[in-house]
Amino acid sequence: DIQMTQSPSFVSASVGDRVTITCRASQGISYWLAWYQQRPGKAPELLIYATSNLRSGVPSRFSGSGSGTDYTLTISSLQPEDFASYYCQQANSFPLTFGEGTKVEIK
Amino acid sequence: QVQLVEAGGGVVQPGRSLRLSCAASGFTFSDYGMHWVRQAPGKGLEWVAVMSYDGSDKEYADSVKGRFTISRDNSKNTLFLEMNSLRAEDTAVYYCAKDRVGPKSFLESWGQGTLVTVSS
Numbered sequence: 001d002i003q004m005t006q007s008p009s010f011v012s013a014s015v016g017d018r019v020t021i022t023c024r025a026s027q028g029i030s031y032w033l034a035w036y037q038q039r040p041g042k043a044p045e046l047l048i049y050a051t052s053n054l055r056s057g058v059p060s061r062f063s064g065s066g067s068g069t070d071y072t073l074t075i076s077s078l079q080p081e082d083f084a085s086y087y088c089q090q091a092n093s094f095p096l097t098f099g100e101g102t103k104v105e106i107k
Numbered sequence: 108q109v110q111l112v113e114a115g116g117g118v119v120q121p122g123r124s125l126r127l128s129c130a131a132s133g134f135t136f137s138d139y140g141m142h143w144v145r146q147a148p149g150k151g152l153e154w155v156a157v158m159s160y161d162g163s164d165k166e167y168a169d170s171v172k173g174r175f176t177i178s179r180d181n182s183k184n185t186l187f188l189e190m191n192s193l194r195a196e197d198t199a200v201y202y203c204a205k206d207r208v209g210p211k212s213f214l215e216s217w218g219q220g221t222l223v224t225v226s227s
Contacts, residue, residue, distance in 0.1 A: 001169070034213045036152075043202055043217040044144075044152065050213070087152050091211040094166040096142075096154040 006099025012107045019075040021102045023088035028068050032091040035073045039084045109133040109216040116221030129186040129203030137181040140206035143188050145199035193225045
């Protein structure tokens with residue numbers, strides 16, 4: 001199984017800050033990586049798929065990059081609605097696996 | 108718009124069974140692979156199972172293999188998860204999710220989830 005190591009687990013940031021979350025796979029996943037946002041009490045929502053493709057309707061302040069085993073989600077200017085938990089997910093092979101999550105909280 | 112509505116959760120004793128369902132609407136259900144993903148209270152996301160659009164292929168997480176069975180009824184636009192020999196560690200919110208079109212599984216739409224609590 002491919003293990004996904006996500007960091008940091010917790011980010012304290014202010015509105016307008018730039019936030020970067022990283023995900024490392026235990027083996028190469030050939031750009032088959034997604035990022036999800038989950039607000040408290042809600043279901044996850046797909047933000048980015050295949051490393052860098054924004055899902056329709058997702059604000060352009062979200063971006064993704066990476067290759068091989070290392071991937072990054074960047075929020076260029078944090079907005080109040082972005083305070084949530086974020087998860088990466090590899091889609092290279094089954095079983096699908098998620099990172100442990102990153103909680104972005106208000107400083 | 109895509110709507111996924113899970114049902115069937117509840118409190119069940121260890122060792123017993125439960126069947127979850129996920130009613131789909133707003134898209135051609137028979138064209139998409141479908142997944143179950145769970146989230147234990149206060150924890151992260153854990154993928155559980157997937158079934159291909161036509162039911163011909165399925166995969167499971169090791170943690171549920173041999174105990175859980177995924178199935179679908181394309182005539183009724185419904186996905187199922189039969190859960191047997193339930194354990195305390197199966198306690199979680201169970202989400203069904205729709206695949207995004209493409210060669211790999213990105214979970215494009217999610218239901219609101221149904222809570223399964225395994226406790227004596």
